[in-house]
Amino acid sequence: MGLSGLLGASSSDRSVSPKNTASTSAALSRSPSPSHPGPTQPEHIVDEADLPPVDPEPPDLRELNACLGALAAVFPDVQIEVFREMFASFSGESRLALVADALLKNRVSWVKGRWKVSANDGRTEEVVVPKKELFRSPEYKQAVMSLAWHEFKGLSRSTINAVLAEHNYSYLDARQTLVDLSSKSWRFTISSLFLRRKPVSARDAENHPLVVWKPAGQGSVVPSLKSTGNAELDRELFDALVAPLAERIRAERETKDREVAAKLNSEEAEKADSLIECACCFTESTFEEFTACTANGHLICFRCVQHSISEAVFGQGWQRSINKETGTLRCPAVESEDCRGCIPQDHMLRAMLQEKKGAEILHKLEQRLADQSLLSSNLPLIRCPFCEYAEVDDIYLPASETDLRPRIDNITSLVLIFCIICCSPILFALLLLSSLVAVLANSKETFGDQLITALREALVRRRRRRRGLRFQCRNPDCQRASCLSCQKAWVDVHVCNESSLVALRTQVEQAMSMAVKRVCPRCNTSFVKTAGCNKLTCPCGYKMCYVCRKDIGGTGDGPDVGYRHFCEHFRPEGDARKCSQCSKCNLWESEDTEEVLRKAKEEAERRWMATEKRDLSGAERAFLETGLPSQPAARGGVGALLRRKGQPPTLADFCDMVLDTVLV
Structure with a gap:
């Protein structure tokens, strides 16, 4: 069986795992007993005042999270989970230096495609590690596991632990995967047949098992949260589940009270015959x-x-x-x-x-x-593509208000200025002749008009090149940088019309990688199965089923079942069809990787098109398949006459050459 580890580690279920050369920190390896609500902690949390205070982080955990922030600032293009796995692989006081040195020397082998998708909004903000990406305390992990074990009793504890490890023990993020797995279990199938049980929605806060509706008097009810025994988890669940419900109920109550008050006021005014007629609608x-x-x-x-x-x-x-x-x-x-x-x-x-x-x-x-x-x-304006901010484009200022001056520091410019002065009488005669021809031909535009227009456009192009294409919005609520050419967010080094395509390709690759990824709940190592059977063995010794993520090595909540976890009925080797005689996992069953990757790719493309508000063109789809970006169009300006390779120069090219040579 072949495994493609995301950290360069691969293992076979029949090979002897090498000795782990690095131990996980003590803060991450402890497994305390489940915590229960204390005597002073309320059993149900109704409002924010009932939330218990969160204990400060232990020094070792605070140090690890500070190291995560430092690495996120130095390597902003790498996902945070890479840093967590590397910290779990190194030990000692110099872990930060070891991890940074390993990333500098061999970043690609550690990252394995887990690059961070840039926000691409042009903001210059301080790098902050999201809370769900930080190291969690052992008490928080144990509270999350206890909560998931109690809610999803149809799944084995090893399966739940594996899913939680994939989401860094974030209960709200892992619940969607756990709901999907539990809906496929035999217990849910029986209950849905006989009890008419409907599928559970992971985002339905009203029907969440921790949300209890308590009477508040006068026939009204308010949502409350069952305490989990962990202050940090209680605050996180209260903000995500109860607070939105309470805010919605408060808004609905205010609307109803306002309607009742308006109705009573109208009835009293009607009884007193003090209603007033509108001069517009006559009501x-x-x-x-x-x-x-x-x-x-x-x-x-x-x-x-x-x-x-x-x-x-x-x-x-x-x-x-x-x-x-x-x-x-x-x-x-x-x-x-x-x-x-x-x-x-x-x-x-x-x-x-x-x-x-x-x-x-x-x-x-x-x-x-x-x-x-x-x-x-009637001023020339530059608008921010992300908000309503606009400012006057200083490129169109009169030449008298700019710092344009003739170039006299080289012989080429002096010769060209001398030739222009000498040819000015001939040029003046040509302009008069063109004006006469235009009058005789009833033409609205003469050669002189075309020349003046071309010179003005060339002057604007030159000013634009000197200023650059980066536009910084000065709106305090926006402050995003954009490109004046393609109207996209500015990202150094900026290439017009290709930054969004690069972001799309990164999003597609990341979505396809995350769709088939598995994480070891013991050492947090990420890996992907590329071939072989579904009995996986991590380098740390943990054995799991690739289909249901259950522990089959006897290190979790069950005995060492090994291959007995899988279907034992006779079938040809490699037969991925489901067994009709039992409900065990198939040793050679595949989750249809092609279908999973296709759905992940389509979802990433759909989100990108919703953000860009346009569809993918043929060239852009070719870029996603080949990875070769389209070359930006050649820009006119200095040297345009030499780049045409035999093609006749245009009037715009001639004007660009003259201005770039004569002006500073």
């Missing part, structure tokens, strides 16, 4: 839901204000309804043809905040007003 409502225009005092209800602003932003009412100079809403009253009044901005804000997405609509209104002001200025 009656209470005084609190009205505003008035600033000129004639037309009373307009908030509903008409909301509809008018929404129609102006998303429909055809922009020119009719919005005053672009003041940014206010014109009076929408029916008798307001001669009314010059408008709805004040503070009343617009009050009306829109009563709508569910009113704040977003107001933000769109402000953006459109800003765009309208920029367009009316």
Whole structure:
């Protein structure tokens, strides 16, 4: 049986494993007993005040996590799990230096394709290791394992431990895989047949076994979390499961209370005969839901204000309804043809905040007003492709405001300037002749106009080359760098229209690698089976089934079953079909690697196309297959006349050559 270890380690189930030359740190190898809620810790956590304080990290664990942050800053293109596995393979106080030296000398053999996909957003932020990628304390690991063992009783503990090790003992991330495995077990099949049990959703927080709905009085219920005995795990589960439910319930309660209050207010106003008629829709409502225009005092209800602003932003009412100079809403009253009044901005804000997405609509209104002001200025603008920020392009400034000056530091520029001065009378005569010919031929553009236009474009190209293509957004909420040519995020070294393709190829390779990866729960070594049977033996001695990830070596929760774990009915060697006489794993069963890789590739491509908002072209699909990026198009400029290899130079090439030679 052949294994392709992601860390360069391979083993066969019949070969003797070599002696492990490096021991795992004591902080990672301890296996304490399960922790239980203390006497002062509540059994159910309703709000954040009930959460117990998280104990500080032990010194050895804090040191390991600090080393992870240092390596992530030095090697930002490597996934964090590589560092964790290497720290588990080295021991001693100089582990950080040993791991860094090993990565510098032979990074490819350690990484084995586990490169980090760049965010590709152009941000310059401090490198921070995600919390789920950090080393976990033994108490946290034991609490996660106990929780998973109790929830997924249909799976063996070795299978659960293997899945948790694949996800760095992150319960929320590993639960999806555990749910998928448990849905294939015989216990779930029987319960679904006789008890009509539905498949469990890993992301359904309302039906999670740890979420308990407790009565809060007056017929209402609130979600609470069963304590797991570990403060860190309780806080993580509370933020992911209970907090979103509580926030949704609070928002729904506020909406219902507002509707009830408005209904009661309307009923009381109707009894008192104090309803007011809207001058736009002629419906009656209470005084609190009205505003008035600033000129004639037309009373307009908030509903008409909301509809008018929404129609102006998303429909055809922009020119009719919005005053672009003041940014206010014109009076929408029916008798307001001669009314010059408008709805004040503070009343617009009050009306829109009563709508569910009113704040977003107001933000769109402000953006459109800003765009309208920029367009009316007729200035050359540079826009950030990721937000609404825009600034004046200084490349189009007049020549008098720039630092352009003639080049007098070499003989070539002096000779060219002398030739231009000497040929100026001939050039002037040619311009007059071309103008006369254009007048006789009724042409709108003369040779002089074409020459002036070409010189201006060449000057802009030269300024662009001197400035560069990198554009830094100055919006405090964005601050992303982009390319002025391809409008993509700027990544050093930037190649237009290829950074996204390289990111796509990296995403596809990573998704295909993660789809077939297995992790040893004892030493955290990652590996992939390339050939052979499904009985795998790690270099540390741990034996597991590749299909169900169960421990079959007697080191976990079961005896040393070995090959007895697999189907013992007679079948030809290599027969991957399921047995019709038993439900044991097939020794030669394959999980249809081609299908798994195909689905992983399609999912990565789908996410990429959703981000880029476009489909893959034929050249881009060829790049994914061959790995050869397309060459960027040749740029005009200096030396363009020499690069054409016999082709006649264009007027643009001539202008580029003249400006690059004459100007500094």
